[in-house]
Amino acid sequence: MTEQGSTTNEKAEELRIGAFICECGVNIAGAVDCNAVADYISTLPNVVTSVVNKYTCSDAGQAEIKNAIKDMNLNRVLVASCTPKTHEPIFRACVEEAGLNQYLFEFVNIREHCSWIHMWEKEDATKKAKELVRMGVARAALLEPLESSEVPVTGAALVIGAGVTGMQAAMDIGDMGFQVYLVEQGPSIGGKMAQLDKTFPTNDCSICILGPKMVEVARNKNVEIMSYSEVVEVDGYVGNFKAKVKHKPRYLNIDECTGCGLCTEKCPVEVPYIEFNEGIGTRKAIYTPFPQAVPLRALVDKTICIDCGACIKACERGAIDMDQKETFSELDVGVIIVTAGFDVYDPEPKNEFGFGLYDNVITTMEFERLINASGPTMGKVVRPSDVKPPKRIGFVQCVGSRDKNSNIYCSSFCCMASLKNAQLLKEKYPETEVYIMYMDMRTPFRMYEEFYNRARDMGVRFIRGRPAEVTENDDHNIIARIEDTLTNEIVNLELDLMVLSVGAVAPESTETVRQILKVSKAADGFMMEAHPKLKPVDTTLDGIFIGGMTQGPKDIPYSISQGSACAARATRFLAQGKALTEGITAKVDDDICVGCGVCVPMCPFQALSVEDNKLNIITALCKGCGTCMAACPTGALQQSHFKNEQLLAQVKNVFAYGEV
Secondary structure, rough: OOOEOOOOOOOOOOOOOOEEEEEOOOOHHOOOOOOHHHHHHOOOEEEEEEEEEOOOOOOHHHHHHHHHHHOOOEEEEEEOOOOHHHHHHHHHHHHHHHHOOOOOOOOEOOHHHHOOOOOHHHHHHHHHHHHHHHHHHHOOOOOOOOOOEEOOOOOOEEEEEEHHHHHHHHHHHHOOOOOOEOOOOOOOOHHHHHHHOEOOOOOHHHHHHHHHHHHHHHHOOEEEEEOEEEEEEEEEEEOOOEEEHHHEOOOOOOOOOOOOOHHHOOOOOOOEEEEHHHHOOEEEOOOOOOOOOOOOEEEEOOOOOOOOOOOHHHHHOOOEOOOOOOOOEEEEEEEEEEEOOOOOOOOOOOOOHHHHOOOEEEEHHHHHHHEEEOOOOOOOOOOOOOOOOOEEEEEEEOOOOOOOOOOOOOOOOEEEEEHHHHHHHHHHOOOOOOEEEEOOOOOOOOOOOHHHHHHHHHEEEEOOOOOOOEEEEOOOOEEEEEEEOOOEEEEEEOOOEEEEHHHEEEEHHHHHHHHHHHEEEEOOOOOOEEEEEOEOOOOOOOOOEEOOOHHOOOOOHHHHHHHHHHHHHHHHHHHHOOOEEOOEEEEOOOOOOOOOOOOOOOOOOEEEEEEOOOOEEEEOOOOOOOOHHHHHHOOOOEOOOOOHHHHHHHHHHOOOOOOO
């Protein structure tokens, strides 16, 4: 664990600042006179060179910076260009390769902060760019060299969530020779893919693809599956996380149970099977989740068990233990991957499109269990009201998605799911009339448009519009009133069964995990990545990654790809055995600090602690956010690279109203 206290002042040196102004094609030069900016900056104190580059981030631009550092003995470098979010690491590495400490680099954003927002005001934009760069020069003069610290990395990974994304990540890391703890809150791995009948766009049997992968995960010698378990606590930092896992009781010895099913046969208690079959069909108080479950072990639902003892008598191996308690284990891991999946949108609270009011209005997941050959009806599609096969079936798109009254985002898989189910219906029941009511059909990926065309060629009928009114007649048929926006006609569609294509929502269960890990979440409730394009599976916390539906709605191929991406990003730390932490951290002046501890609860990363009236900073945890600095009543805390004097120098130069 790396800690730091007060620092010593750097000895005085002659400042030699080099400024590099980027035109960025016309992105900046189209609104800012870059040559005028460079000429102005060259007149400022301590600036020994000020040049304009077409593209400073290019190889040629970086070579010019390196040559200037060596030839002109520069000890500070300023680049005025685009956003530091994407380009600051490039320039930091550039100056370091030239022998200059990377923290003696200053970045000024004159694209997003100037040229783009003043596109048609070239004179004022140029004046503002001069002022921004002048402020940067003032700050650059006060920059100090900093050093990153190195921490060892424990060669193990924790994967939270064992759906298809988590399994892929676990297998990839395990295949690379590292220990993986795969924690799944349900009694079996597999996730929601295990409930599906077929998968688009190939219409392969879902469990036929998933089942072998589940077995492969279980057989991987480096993967330890912790089913029916939850992560309840995480401490530490990249390379050195300590996780506490709660193992919920199955009320049987998992090592003795063989999944034979004798206990289930003898159990007299039956309830609707909500967890896997969406309430269609029943399960016993003691049951195995589904035939292909991994691990294939039973569990007891104590909330409905009547303690009759029938299962205990039936179990030949004596595996059942009704006195079993929850247990805990602690794991030391170097990286954490969160692939905790999603929940389907529940239309019942609002009785959307009659769901919850009319028996013959069901959701996509309920339909998946109906048409599945291993489902409660053995693949026979029937109406819930009278168990008769429907002759007219309609699918309603965007239920719980693309709707300002629920969720404004697109769930991305719903259109394809309905197209798949419509095709399966036409294959299995050719005479059935199948309708899809939509606003926009979205089929953006490879083979998806062809999939849509195939459904249309099979006779699936498309109505552009969603039901404005849904009622039920005396035969329990559903009457959907729709305005077809393509024909401008009102359609009254009588259906035997209506299926709501519900979208994805962030599950409530992952909110606890998110808060434990302190990962940010977006406005839609899903966990937020560090950057949507450049770091789609990273988080802002080193060593913690997110993938699959945890990061946002996506289909199975995309989810599997993100599982592998998480594994690849995580294994960078595991393979090196060490990790570098950011040099920009908080620092404390022990002579001023009184050990009051006001800053400790303010730190969102638990990087601070007080012992014997002395503040300790765990630099590996500190992210340089500055919250503690703002809270300190004595001014003992300073934010390295963003010290008071550095920021005040910029502020003072805002008001330096000289001729620019």
